[in-house]
Amino acid sequence: MSKVLVFGHKNPDTDTITSAIVYAYLKQQLGVDAEAVRLGEVNNETQYALDKFGFEAPRLIGNVAEEANEVILVDHNERQQSADGVEQVKVTEVIDHHRIANFETSDPLYYRAEPVGCTATILNKIFKENNIEIPANIAGLMLSAIVSDTLLFKSPTCTEQDVQAGNELAEKAGVDAADYGLAMLKAGADLSDKSLEDLLSLDAKEFTFGDVKAVVAQVNAVDVNDVLNRKEELVSLLNKNVEDNNLNLFFFVVTDILNNDSTAVVVGSAAQAAAASFGKELVNDLVDLPGVVSRKKQIVPVLTEGL
Amino acid sequence: MSKVLVFGHKNPDTDTITSAIVYAYLKQQLGVDAEAVRLGEVNNETQYALDKFGFEAPRLIGNVAEEANEVILVDHNERQQSADGVEQVKVTEVIDHHRIANFETSDPLYYRAEPVGCTATILNKIFKENNIEIPANIAGLMLSAIVSDTLLFKSPTCTEQDVQAGNELAEKAGVDAADYGLAMLKAGADLSDKSLEDLLSLDAKEFTFGDVKAVVAQVNAVDVNDVLNRKEELVSLLNKNVEDNNLNLFFFVVTDILNNDSTAVVVGSAAQAAAASFGKELVNDLVDLPGVVSRKKQIVPVLTEGL
Numbered sequence: 187m188s189k190v191l192v193f194g195h196k197n198p199d200t201d202t203i204t205s206a207i208v209y210a211y212l213k214q215q216l217g218v219d220a221e222a223v224r225l226g227e228v229n230n231e232t233q234y235a236l237d238k239f240g241f242e243a244p245r246l247i248g249n250v251a252e253e254a255n256e257v258i259l260v261d262h263n264e265r266q267q268s269a270d271g272v273e274q275v276k277v278t279e280v281i282d283h284h285r286i287a288n289f290e291t292s293d294p295l296y297y298r299a300e301p302v303g304c305t306a307t308i309l310n311k312i313f314k315e316n317n318i319e320i321p322a323n324i325a326g327l328m329l330s331a332i333v334s335d336t337l338l339f340k341s342p343t344c345t346e347q348d349v350q351a352g353n354e355l356a357e358k359a360g361v362d363a364a365d366y367g368l369a370m371l372k373a374g375a376d377l378s379d380k381s382l383e384d385l386l387s388l389d390a391k392e393f394t395f396g397d398v399k400a401v402v403a404q405v406n407a408v409d410v411n412d413v414l415n416r417k418e419e420l421v422s423l424l425n426k427n428v429e430d431n432n433l434n435l436f437f438f439v440v441t442d443i444l445n446n447d448s449t450a451v452v453v454g455s456a457a458q459a460a461a462a463s464f465g466k467e468l469v470n471d472l473v474d475l476p477g478v479v480s481r482k483k484q485i486v487p488v489l490t491e492g493l
Numbered sequence: 494m495s496k497v498l499v500f501g502h503k504n505p506d507t508d509t510i511t512s513a514i515v516y517a518y519l520k521q522q523l524g525v526d527a528e529a530v531r532l533g534e535v536n537n538e539t540q541y542a543l544d545k546f547g548f549e550a551p552r553l554i555g556n557v558a559e560e561a562n563e564v565i566l567v568d569h570n571e572r573q574q575s576a577d578g579v580e581q582v583k584v585t586e587v588i589d590h591h592r593i594a595n596f597e598t599s600d601p602l603y604y605r606a607e608p609v610g611c612t613a614t615i616l617n618k619i620f621k622e623n624n625i626e627i628p629a630n631i632a633g634l635m636l637s638a639i640v641s642d643t644l645l646f647k648s649p650t651c652t653e654q655d656v657q658a659g660n661e662l663a664e665k666a667g668v669d670a671a672d673y674g675l676a677m678l679k680a681g682a683d684l685s686d687k688s689l690e691d692l693l694s695l696d697a698k699e700f701t702f703g704d705v706k707a708v709v710a711q712v713n714a715v716d717v718n719d720v721l722n723r724k725e726e727l728v729s730l731l732n733k734n735v736e737d738n739n740l741n742l743f744f745f746v747v748t749d750i751l752n753n754d755s756t757a758v759v760v761g762s763a764a765q766a767a768a769a770s771f772g773k774e775l776v777n778d779l780v781d782l783p784g785v786v787s788r789k790k791q792i793v794p795v796l797t798e799g800l
Contacts, residue, residue: 283601284601285597285598285599285600285601285602286593286596286597286598286602286604287597287598288597289593289596290592290593290594290595291592291593291594292592293592293608294590294591294592294606294607294608295592295593295606295608296606296607296608297593297604297605297606298604298605298606299601299602299603299604299605300601300603301600301601301602301603311622315618315622
C-alpha cells in the first residue's frame, strides 16, 4: 500500500497540525503507512505545544497530487481550505467538526464529523473504538488542540464532550489543563514581535454574506494594545487588502484571551452595515464586542443574518 | 424539542426503510423525539422483513419542509435521491455508506459514513458506542438490511464487518441468517405478479457517464425467466422510456439471486458501447454478465470507464 498523507487546512492552527500528527499515529497503529503533513507555517501557539510534548512540525507540502494518491483530511473538508491538487487525489477519510460544503467524492469513504468544539475530541473517541492506548505525548497534543479551539473551555463552541475529553487527556498527559492551557494560549497570543502582515495571515478566512465578499480574521492577544496601538497602520493595510482583493469587508477581530472579549477593526464599503449587524456604531473603524470569542458561533452567524 | 424525521432515499429498499426505523428507535432511547418516515412504496422484500419482525411500514411523506424543521438522513446523502424540500430543512445527522455528492450544510452536523456494505452495519456500531441494547425485533430488521444489501453476504460490496454484524444480529434476532435471508430475498425476487412498469420503477437510478445520460435499473429474481419471457414487451417499454426522458441508455439488470449471475436488457443509442464496456456483444438486446451482482461495484464503474 502506498503512503497516505494526513493533513488539516491551510493557515494551520493547533487543532489542524496536532490532529494530523495524532491521526497519522492512530492509523500507523492500525497498520496503515500514514504520514502527517502540513499546508502552511506553524504558529507560535502550535510550536509551543509541539515543543512541550517533544514533536517536530510535520513536513510542509505544496501540490498534494505530486505527493500521494490517497489522503485523509482532518479539521476541514471544503476544497478551498484544502491542499492544492486535492481534487486529483482520492480522499479516503475525513475527520472534522465543521459544516460540509464544496466536498464531493466518487467512492464511498469513512467520513466522521461531529458537532463538537474540536477534532481531537472526535479522535479521542476513535482511539477508544479501536482499543488503542493514547500515549502521554499524544494525549498532550490532543489536549493542546482542545484548549486552542475552545479557548480553554470558554468558547461557546465548547461542548460537554470537549470538557470531558480535555480532562481525560490532561490526566493522561500528566499536566494541569488550566495551567498548561493558559501558558500555551499566552505563547500564541504574544503579538508584540509580530508584523501586521503576519497578523493578517495568521487566521484569516474568506466568506460571502449575500453580495458582500468578506474576510473575517481573528487573532488572540494577552494584551489587545499590542495590536490596537498600531491601529492607523493596520487600517491602511486592511484597506489595501480590500482594494487588492475586491473585498467589501475586512473584519479583523482581536480577542482578549484573559477577559474573553473582542474588539474588531472593520473596513470596506460594508463596514457600517457589519457594525450595525451587532447593533453597534463604527467608531474610528472600531467595534467593541464584549463577550464575543468565537468566529464560528458569534461572528459569522451575526454577519450572515445582518448583511 | 420538535420532532425530527428520519428517512432514507426515494425508491426505498430494505436498508433504507429498516435503517430509518432502527435509527429512530435508537434516537428515541437517547431521548430524542424521532419518527421514521418513507419517501415511496415498500417493496415485497421489505414487507416480508417488516411482517416477520412485527413492524408497520413508516408513514409516507411528500415535501419534507411541510412536515419538520430538522431531519436525519440514512442510507443516502445526495439531494436528488432525498426528500423533496430537503434543502429547506436542517439536516442534523447523516448515517450512510455511499459516496458524498450534492450535499451541503450551513452548520456543523453529525455525519457518519463508512465504506461498508450496509447502513445497518454502521448502526450496529452506534448502538454499542451508546451502550444501548438491541432488542430482538430491531436486530431482525438490521439483519434484513444487511442480507438485502449484500445479497446474503455474496456481493463484492460485502465487507468482513458486514458479515460479523450480520451474524451477531441473527443471533440476537433468534433466526438462522442463511435460512431467513434466502426466504426474504425470495419474497422480494418473486417477480411473477409484477407488471413490467412495476419492475422498471423498483430500483432505477439515474447516472451520467461522460455524455451518456443513462438509467441503470436492477431487479433480483429467483427465476430470471419471469422477466426474460416478457423480453419483447420489456424492450418496447425501455425504448419508450429512453425516448420520453431523452436518455442515451437504459441498462436493465436482472440478477439471479440463487446463482449470483446477471443478464442485462440494454437499449438506447449507447447500448452497443455499453455492452462493449464489458467486452461483450449485444445479442438480441441482451448481455450476459456472469458473476455480476453489484450495480455499485461491478456495473457503474465499468460503464464509467467504458463510456
